[in-house]
Amino acid sequence: MSLHPSFPYRLYLVISEKDCLGKDLIRVAEQAILGGVDIIQLREKDCSDHLFLQNAQRLKELTDKHNIPLIINDNTEVAKKADAEGIHVGNNDTPPLILKQDPFFRNKIVGYSIEYLHQLESENTLLSDYLGISPVFRTPTKNDTVTEWGIQGIEKIRSLTDKPLVAIGNINLGNAKQIIKAGADCIAVVSAICAAPDPQKAAWQLKNKILQ
Structure with missing residues (x-):
């Protein structure tokens, strides 16, 4: 599959301190990068802004x-203060339409979660740099699931948009290849790497599965 010039990433790590299960967040992230992760989102739902x-x-x-x-989940202030490369937002966050009017985010990566098909017709989707298909399969790390897309959902969304698609939600070695074949450009994982005994090996195996 040819890569989107604006989004040439294949393995996307979503990480938080909680997801690392007591291991050092930076150490887990570095091991993941050495294993093949090529874009990282920090998603901290359970801690202070500080x-x-x-x-x-x-x-x-x-x-x-x-x-x-480095992509920051939801928090525009943290994204700005850390000078992140981008931000990822859902339906209940600051929409891409507003973000792209902010001078800081104008030339940054803005990702947008798709929970309903009708979002694909919105200006928010048009202005996003990639779309998160969330979740592909239900997962304990996301307890506010609206739509469980499944493989057919990815195929349907792929048929309706040319935007880069990042699939997330209970993705592992057993289903990663199927998800790419269905039309995802990139897979995002949390526990498959963060909770792995060897994050570098877990990332390497996933990256190789995607590239096969």
């Missing part, structure tokens, strides 16, 4: 060192 920013700044040092983008 700690979120601290983790974002630590992670930004690491991602800069390895020349990969």
Whole structure:
């Protein structure tokens, strides 16, 4: 599959301190990068903005060192203060239409979660740099699921848009290839890497499965 010039990423790590199960967040992230992760999103739902920013700044040092983008989930202030490469938003967050009017986000990566098909016709989708298909399969890390898309959902969305598609939600070695074949450009994982005994090996196996 040819890569989108504006979004040439295949393995997307979504990470938080909680998801690392007691392991150091930066160490897990570095191992994941060495294994093949090429874009990282920091998603901190269970901590203060102060700690979120601290983790974002630590992670930004690491991602800069390895020349990969850092995306911040939802929080525009943390994204700005950490000088992240982008932000990912859902239906209940600041919409891409508003973000792209902000000078900081105008030339940044803005990702947008698709929970309903009718979103594909919106200006928010038009202005997004990639779409998150969320979730493909239900997962304990997301308890506010609206639509469980499944493989057919990815195929349907792929038929309706040329935007880069990032699939997330209970993706693992067993289903990663099927998800790419259905039309996703990139797979995003949380526990498949963060909770793995060896995050570098887990990332390497997933990346190889995608590229096969």
